[in-house]
Amino acid sequence: MNANPTDLLRQHGIQVTAQRLAVLRAVSGRPHVSAEDVTQVAGNEIGAISRQAVYDALGVLVEKGLIRRIQPVGSPARYEDRVDDNHHHLICRVCGRLVDVDCAVGAAPCLTASDDNGYEIDEADVAYWGICPQCQAEGHAATRFDPSTVDRRSQGRASAKKKSTPPIKT
């Protein structure tokens, strides 16, 4: 983010407040930061800021498209200000470290759905799960998560989810 944060807020029609500025700076300075970390970073900058104020500011910034919210399965949401492209994320299963990867192929949505079901697709959001180099070096072997186990687990989650939602009768 090159532009001045104050200008950015104004350009997006957001009222400029010290809290929103601090939250935006916290997200710009540390890509993929969690709301908890934002609370800490922004608090260091402007003094006490409530968790609710942070969530409110994050909500406004996401809604106006200044920042993007990433919600990896089973871990807290992260926020980033890299919103002008269709990039994806690599996530470590062990430590949760999250890094950017560029579009898988060409421009957005960069992945062709096997069946678009008539939707006009404008974005693809891919999470690549694995073990980061640091965790590998600490002995976390990728083989521990062999694909068959992972598949079974995620299928279990998916079917559990389905059960909780009553089927829509037509």
Ligand SMILES: [Zn+2]
């Ligand atoms: Zn890791």
Ligand SMILES: [Zn+2]
């Ligand atoms: Zn990212």
